[in-house]
Amino acid sequence: MDRKKIIIASDSWKGSLDSFEVADAMARGFGDACNDFDITKLYISDGGEGFTRCINATIGGNLIELSVTGALGETACPMVCAIDGETAVMDVASIVGINLIAPEERNPWNASSRGVGMAINQLCSLGFKHIIIGLGGSVTNDCGLGMIEEITCDLSHIRFTIASDVTSPLLGPNGATYMFARQKGATEKMLEPLERRNRQRGEWLEKMCGRKIMDLPGAGSAGGIGCALLALPNTRMVSGIELLLSLYDFDSLLSQAALVVTGEGRLDFQSLMGKAPYGIAMRAQAKGIHCIALCGQVDERGKDEFDRIFTKTIQASPSHLSIDEMMKPEIAKQNIYLAIKALTSSAKYFSNSL
Helix, strand or coil: CCCEEEEECCCCECCCECHHHHHHHHHHHHHHHCCCEEEEECCCCCCCCCHHHHHHHHHCCEEEECCEECCCCCEECCEEEECCCCEEEEECHHHHEHHHCCHHHCCCCCCCCHHHHHHHHHHHHCCCCEEEEECCCECCCCCCHHHHHHCCCCCCCCEEEEEECCCCCCCCCCCHHHHHHHHHCCCHHHHHHHHHHHHHHHHHHHHHHCCCCCCCCCCCHHHHHHHHHHCCCCEEEEEHHHHHHHHCCHHHHHCCCCEEEECCCEECHHHHCCCHHHHHHHHHHHCCCEEEEEECEECHHHHHHHHHHCCEEEECCCCCCCHHHHCCHHHHHHHHHHHHHHHCCCHHHHCCCC
16 A cells, blocks of 8 residues: 655644644654554744754754844844855844743833844854845844844845745734734833834835835834845845745655645634745645644634635644643643544545645
């Protein structure tokens, strides 16, 4: 009997499990259900938390530890991945990440992206000519001003590829402040001043670079760091998940796959704004391959849209569990394991085409 090739490609379940733990729990479910599956695990981050680590674990490269300043002035020691002698990968989440700051200490008015600029300086001094920066998962909302003010190296021979996990502009209801600042600690009273400050800083960046950048897709990524990076010379903004999948040669892997399983902690309308599950499902759909989204929670308000994108969506966490309970790592792993075992009983999802 031919072994069915299954590709596991799930993002992290934020606050609960990283991509590695999710993939291991899924693989264990498939393995215990049937020994006729050939499992390929891809570690996924669409530019946010774990971006550098996922790339290093999947395609290799040399890890280099930097020492910079974190969002609130603490010391941060991010790892960057040298893919080759000219290209290095870094992510802002390992420098000014929301998970690095305790909830009660988060304050986007005070948080600074200064450490990102410090990391760029250090990579330039090490001789890298192409810097890939993963955006997303930041606790900042400073429009990247701290980063810009910190950069002192000569950028004339440096290329930047910016991997954004969202397509938000800098301002407006879908921008950095109104879409994301609340989860970074902003109160309702802080939103208007934060938006006004970002507008002023965005206008200054546009004058500095001589281009309109505030409305570009991804300008609102990482609290506006995306906008500041777009103001630099030789910068290209790309979808984080599309960049990752290209590095992984994902389309070639799909050619023999029967099923792709993706997911994240919560599937909702934000998932459709360039997030990993959406990008993976679109690639699978283009090849006629079933793609199932297995998530901790699924927002039922998006059911019609999810049904258009995914072959099936599965909420792994039982609805009677509280948020705190379902996010406990061991409970989350067990829920993933049980959901995968249940999935394997349905043969229709394991054909090689839709």
